[in-house]
Amino acid sequence: MKKGIAFFLFVITFSITMFADSIVEYKVLSCDTLSLIARKFDVYMETILDYNNIDDPNMIYEGQILKIPSEDGVFYTVKEGDTIGYIANMFFTTISLLLGANNLVPSSTIYAGQELFIPEEIMYILEYSSANSAFKWPLCGVISSKYGWRIHPVTGEKSFHEGLDIAAPEGSPVFSSKNGIVTFAGENGGYGFMVEVRHSNGFYTRYGHLSHIDVTVGQMVNAGSILGRVGETGVATGPHLHFEIRCNGNSATLNPLEKLPSRAVLVYSEKYSGSMNAGGE
Ligand SMILES: [Zn+2]
Known part of the structure; x- marks a missing residue:
């Protein structure tokens, strides 16, 4: 009898562990904010916003059920014609890391509708050589x-x-071009769903x-942090990203191609180098 109970408890504990290893459901409380929930589950807000496909980060409400992955990262639904190589490029990562994260081998086939998980630590580890460039490619x-x-x-x-x-196809990830603070995240006329980030020296993107959108106003982001996904909201004739670099304290724009590195060679990056998050209390 006691043995039976012990076994029963073991099964329960085991199932809970297995469940927590994948995705948990969480019911939003009246006093919850996204950052509180993110802290509670020890994941980034981007992970929660992206996984729940929330269009507007200001729109979380009491009683809402959020699904929270136990590991930071995002899911990507494979589309017709996608290859592992193309998806790896899209997330600025390597084929072998992408395969490894999804228990796939080079001979594995992928199919439209399949969900791939891209852990945060393998995203944006490749970047175009940027020795003299302050900004990085967002997409x-x-x-x-x-x-x-x-x-x-x-x-x-x-x-x-x-x-x-x-x-780029709808759903492709959009990354912050430089570290900074999110100053706008929401709908903005012809821009549709838009994110604005303030950087040092009066620059904005x-x-x-x-x-x-995967970020909220006031949030710090690094170069390579996921901001959202490509779409065609606002005035657009097809899915694409409209990318602006603004200067003089947000009063003027400049040609982004003058600030972005050449796209000839992808190189390994030292992730989060020059992060604004460095420092103590
Ligand atoms: Zn445009």
Whole structure:
């Protein structure tokens, strides 16, 4: 009889451990904030926001059920035509690390709809050589419209394009270009869902048309922190990122291609070097 109880307790303990090893469900309390919940579960806010596909980080409410992975990172749903190599590039990581994180081997096949987990520590460990560049690429994609005068793709009128458009499939991860503090995260007219980050020396960056946002205002981010996912919210003709580098205390824009490194070679980066989070109490 006692043996039976002991075995029963063992089974219960084992199941709880297994459950906690993957994803826990949490019901939001009236006094909860995202940062409190993140602290409670020892994960980044980005992990919670991304996993729950929350469009607006200000919109969490009492009684809401949040799913919280036990490890920091994001999920990616494989699309038709994706390869492991392409997904690795998208997350600025290596094929072997991506395979390892998902218990796959080089001969494994992936299929549309499959969920891959990209742990935080393997994201953005590769970057384009940036010896003289203060900013890093926010997204792996194709430049679809440059900074400067152009015929607007929606209005058909001549207008000044204040940023760089980088096209990539909906759901591709968007990373912070430099360390800083999030000053805007939400809907902003033609930008759609937009994140703005303030950096040192009066520089700001903006990330527009996101499908959802993974950060909140006031949050510190590093170069390579995930900010959200590519979408086509606001005024857009297809999924892409509108990326702006602003200067003079946010009053003017400049050509991002003048500040970004050449995209010729991907190199290993020292993750979080030059982090603003360094320091003591
Ligand atoms: Zn644009």
